[in-house]
Amino acid sequence: MPNNIINASSSGSGGLITTAADSGTLELQSNGTTIATISSTGLQQNVGAPAFSAYQSTSQTGIANSTWTKQTYDTEEYDTNSNFASSRFTPTVAGYYLFTASVLSDTLMSGRLFCALYKNGTVFKQGAGVQSSSARLASILSAVAYANGSTDYFELYAFSDAGVTWITNGGFSPNYFQASMIRSA
Secondary structure, X not given: OOOEEEEEEOOOOOEEEEEOOOOOOEEEEEOOEEEEEEEOOEEEEOOXXXXXXXXXXXXXXXXXXXXXXXXXXXXXXXXXXXXEEOOEEOXXXXXXXXXXXXXXXXXXXXXXXXXXXXXXOEEEEEOEEEEEEEXXXXXXXXXXXXXXXXXXXXXXXXXXXXXXOEOEOOOOOOOEEEEEEEEEO
C-alpha cells in the first residue's frame, strides 16, 4: 500500500509535492529520497548516515619509537556507506561525526602511548595516554569532527616514547577505530 508523501523537490519547477494515500503512514522526502517515515509505531529515519567499525585482527608489528605511525585495520565489522578503505574513512555525506578509537600495545614498555585522529593528513585530536613502567600501554580517543562530504578523510595514528620498536595487541577488542554521523551539516 503506498504511503502519504511530502516531497521537497528541486526537479522541474520544484517546490513541495504531496501524494495522498490511505496508508496512515507519512513519508518525508527530499528530491524523491525518503528521509523519514512516520507511522503508528513512531519515527524511522532513513538518512544515509555513514558509519563504520574496524579492528586489527592481527598485531601490527615494527612500530618505530617516537614516530607517529598510521594504524592498519584489516577487519571491518560494518561500513554502512562503503566509506572505509585502506584504514581511511572518507565520508561522502557532509556533517559531524563521532570518532572513537583504542590502541593497546602487546609489548611491555616503560613510557607513554598515544593515539591521534588525523584529518586530511594532520593531527586533529589526540587521545589520552597512560604512562607506565614495564606494562602494556594503552590510549583511547573520542572526538567529534566535521567532514565536508567530499574531500575530508580521517585516519588513526599511534605514538610511543618508550624507547623500543613495539607491536599492537591484535584481536577483536583492544585495537579499534570507528565513527558514525551524529548530525548533518
